[in-house]
Amino acid sequence: MGPLDPDRPMSGKVPIVYTIRGCEACVRLLERWNADGMEYEERRAELSQATMDEARTFGSAVPIIVWPDGRVEQGFQGHIGCYII
Amino acid sequence: MRVLVGKRPFMTQTTTVVTPERFDRALSYADYLAAIAVNRDQFQHYYDIARLTDDDVAFFREAAVLPSGPAKILVIAEAWCPDVFRGVPVFARIAEATGMTMKVVLRDENPDIMDEFLLNGKARAIPVAIFYTRDHQYITHWTERPEVAHAEVARIRGEFSAVHPTVDLKALTSADMPTVKAFFDARLPQHYPAWQVETVREIRALLAAAMAVA
Numbered sequence: 001m002g003p004l005d006p007d008r009p010m011s012g013k014v015p016i017v018y019t020i021r022g023c024e025a026c027v028r029l030l031e032r033w034n035a036d037g038m039e040y041e042e043r044r045a046e047l048s049q050a051t052m053d054e055a056r057t058f059g060s061a062v063p064i065i066v067w068p069d070g071r072v073e074q075g076f077q078g079h080i081g082c083y084i085i
Numbered sequence: 086m087r088v089l090v091g092k093r094p095f096m097t098q099t100t101t102v103v104t105p106e107r108f109d110r111a112l113s114y115a116d117y118l119a120a121i122a123v124n125r126d127q128f129q130h131y132y133d134i135a136r137l138t139d140d141d142v143a144f145f146r147e148a149a150v151l152p153s154g155p156a157k158i159l160v161i162a163e164a165w166c167p168d169v170f171r172g173v174p175v176f177a178r179i180a181e182a183t184g185m186t187m188k189v190v191l192r193d194e195n196p197d198i199m200d201e202f203l204l205n206g207k208a209r210a211i212p213v214a215i216f217y218t219r220d221h222q223y224i225t226h227w228t229e230r231p232e233v234a235h236a237e238v239a240r241i242r243g244e245f246s247a248v249h250p251t252v253d254l255k256a257l258t259s260a261d262m263p264t265v266k267a268f269f270d271a272r273l274p275q276h277y278p279a280w281q282v283e284t285v286r287e288i289r290a291l292l293a294a295a296m297a298v299a
Contacts, residue, residue, distance in 0.1 A: 020163075020165050021163075021193050022163065022192060022193040022209070045123070045165060046122065046123055046163065046164065046165040047122055047123075048122055048123070049122065049123050049124075049125075052123045052124070052165065058259075058262075059257065059262060060265070060266065060269075070259070071258065071259050072257075072258065072259035072262065073256070073257065073258055073259075074256070074257040074258075074262070075255050075256045075257060078255045078256065079255065080254070080255050082165070082166065083166070083167055084165055084166075084167070085167060
């Protein structure tokens with residue numbers, strides 16, 4: 001999947017989650033989703049500048065969830081996660 | 086090999102996995118910058134604006150020539166982290182001004198090193214700058230961001246919550262994010278240069294205390 005356009009709703013059917021290796025809130029979120037059998041696309045923000053820049057268009061700290069309807073959420077269960085800007 | 090160390094006032098254990106050999110194997114700052122996948126422009130920007138005063142340079146140089154003085158800096162970092170790309174260039178400036186050898190290890194590839202320098206014994210906060218003597222005796226270390234930065238972030242978060250009491254900063258939604266971004270963008274970045282100055286001041290204070298010099 002290519003870079004997202006933050007001005008348009010998501011056209012995919014699964015949420016995209018921006019994460020970073022070593023982010024405990026990200027790990028907890030994905031553990032929950034995996035336990036729930038949820039489908040998602042993980043994009044690791046630390047692996048490329050393009051993905052990092054993409055994540056920053058949606059929020060300031062990972063995990064950032066972009067739902068298929070375009071809604072965006074940041075943080076997980078009261079944990080901010082890791083700031084990326 | 087585990088090396089016995091002496092005075093380690095903030096540390097959670099009394100031996101270290103940071104042997105001289107492991108220090109030597111760590112990345113030089115130049116190699117680190119060449120290897121990172123993100124934020125190279127940010128490292129360069131914060132290096133460009135980082136400044137040491139003449140007094141800072143004199144302090145570090147005088148400290149570095151003492152037998153108990155700093156000759157080596159080991160930095161624990163990850164390039165995605167804003168505190169890292171704002172702080173590590175300051176360490177680089179100190180190393181360059183004094184001839185100290187600075188090496189970098191990645192936090193998530195060196196969990197045993199990180200575990201020795203947890204913030205408050207718990208948090209894997211980065212960056213960490215660990216200072217050693219020429220013969221690899223631990224001197225002191227500095228973590229994450231200066232105290233003034235913690236205070237300013239807390240103050241601004243408090244101001245935000247007072248103005249926007251219904252917005253939970255720990256669980257943001259797309260409806261909140263433009264408001265949050267505008268609020269913090271208008272208040273935080275102006276402090277970053279001062280945080281770099283404070284980083285130098287705090288490191289000087291830590292070194293002075295650890296070495297018992299003025």
